[in-house]
Amino acid sequence: MYGNGKGNGNAAQRAGGRLARRVATVGAAALLAGVTGGAGVASAQPAVQSAAQSSASAAQAQRSTHVTLNNQTGVSMTRKWASLTHGEWQANSYPAEVIGAWSSAAWQSQSDGFATGTEGEAVYVTNYGEIYVKWNNPYVGSNSYTCTASGGHSCERSGGSGNNASVTFTVR
Structure with a gap:
């Protein structure tokens, strides 16, 4: 279903690796933007310092x-x-x-x-x-x-x- 079986590697693993890299990139961007959360819930953190x-x-x-x-x-x-x-x-x-x-x-x-x-x-x-x-x-x-x-x-x-x-x- 994902590969052609001719030694090109597992396409599902490659797709999963790409997805993991995208999630990591989005997570890093959210962290830099001050957004945190878990289980799919994000909340903006205040930018103002005391x-x-x-x-x-x-x-x-x-x-x-x-x-x-x-x-x-x-x-x-x-x-x-x-x-x-x-x-x-x-x-x-x-x-x-x-x-x-x-x-x-x-x-x-x-x-x-x-x-x-x-x-x-x-x-x-x-x-x-x-x-x-x-x-x-x-x-x-x-x-x-x-x-x-x-x-x-x-x-x-x-x-x-x-x-x-x-x-x-x-x-x-």
Whole structure:
């Protein structure tokens, strides 16, 4: 039924092997996608990490920088762009699209390789000008930060030392 009986091997075994490889591939893809389950039942697992999980992950990174941007102005700030020169964004942590008047936002980047650091920058705009923040937490050397504001705003920095740094920029 499955073979021609002429020494070509068992076609049923070959078909079963192909099926097993397909099931393994689908299973691996489901695992990577965060889907688990048994007996034919799959359930999506939440992609959001708790604060404790995020902190644990950052603590495992060789370098990380937690950035807080305080908007102490009467106008909203809208993100124009943000990027990392080195490292990766901490899970579920990217500069906010909008930071309302008299509020703040926080994000985090971390190193992503052996003996590496993290470096990034973000630009926000208001009706009055741009706010530019930059952080650099290298594997070797001192941390450095830049914060500039135009349109009559000022920018101050506090904190930011250590391998797993926490820096706060305040725009007034």
